[in-house]
Amino acid sequence: MSDIRDDADTATCTDVQLSGDGFSGDSAWERDPATGRPRPPRRPFKARGSFVERCEGCRLPVLNCLCPYRVAAQSQSRFWLLTHPLEHNKPTNTGRLIGDILESTEVFTWYRTAPDATLIARLEDSRFAPFIIFPDDQPDYAERVVNIDAVGEAACTGRIPVFIILDGTWRQARRMFRKSPYLDHLPVLPLHSDRLTRYHLRKPASASHLCTAEVAAELLRQSGDTHAAATLDDYFDAFNDSYAASRKHHRLESPTLAMCRLLEQRSK
Structure with a gap:
């Protein structure tokens, strides 16, 4: 799941195209991706923070650019983010932090x-x-639920474990899970953790609701x-x-302290 909460810091919808990196033009809003038919025009949405001068690399306000703290790490597992269209526009989205640290990360x-045809091919x-x-809170897919040991078992067979995270608000993630039949055959891995969120930028419904980057870090750790996991945790704290x-x-x-640890890694 993603940051599992709504956010006011959304860019102007008519000024962006949803692509792999989230920003570039506006054609994705003009036509429906399934039919190619024109969509009705959207009224411009000017949100808090939409006029802030941002770094083109990290998308944070240039006042506190995150780029000096970006460090590459390696993992046996990969991440595929299935991102709701509206989530791409949110500068407080933490899903992109995963790709900054783990270059094998893919966003759909x-x-x-x-x-997405590429995602179908990957599956x-x-x-x-x-x-x-x-x-794992609903009985209708209980037979698909596995625990974290299944990740290691998959790796032992020579396959690459992949964590698919539904990147959107909690309501969006529920809909994505239920309305994506191409995901119906996949094992469901619930994240069980005692960690509480450290995310300051969106108001959580519960302190136990971790944002996307925190979920990814905990999956890596487990x-x-x-x-x-430690590198992503530090990078998330630097972002936060x-x-x-x-x-x-x-x-x-x-x-x-988190930034200092990242700088030390960069210097090696």
């Missing part, structure tokens, strides 16, 4: 009537062992990729603190 835009590729990350300071128009005077 979810449309109910037009599944049919026998090299991968995909798991969809979703709670599946044995502890170094990648940088963005929170920028909202108050405050420049961080010195790196935080």
Whole structure:
């Protein structure tokens, strides 16, 4: 699941195209991806933060750019983010942090009537062992539920474990799970954790609701990729603190402890 909460910091919908990196033009809003038919015009939505000067690399306000702290890590598992179209526009979305740290991460835009062809091809590729990350709270898919040990078992057979995260609000993620028949055959891996969210930028319904990057870090930790998990955790904390300071128009005077650890990794 994604950040599992709604956010006011949304870019102007008429100014963006939803693509792999989330930003570039506006054609995706003009036509329905399934039929190609023109969509009715959207009224421009000017949200809080839409006029902030942002770094083109990390998309954070230039006041506290995150780029100096970006560090590459390796993991035995991969992430595929199935992202709701509206989530691409949110600068507070943490899903992109996963791709900054793990270069093998892939992002696919979810449309109910037009599944991404590349994602379908990935799901049919026998090299991968995909798991969809979703709670085990409903009985109708109980037979598909597995635990974290299944990830290691898949790796032992020579397949690449893949965590599929539904990147959207909680309501959107529920709909994506229910309205995506091409996911119906996948094992469901619920994330059980005692960790509480450290995310400052969106208001959670519960402290136990982790944002996308926190979910990914915990999955890495539980599946044995502890170094990648720690790196992503530090990068998330750097993002969290940088963005929170920028909202108050405050420049961080010195790196935080998490930032210092990332800088030390970059220097090696």
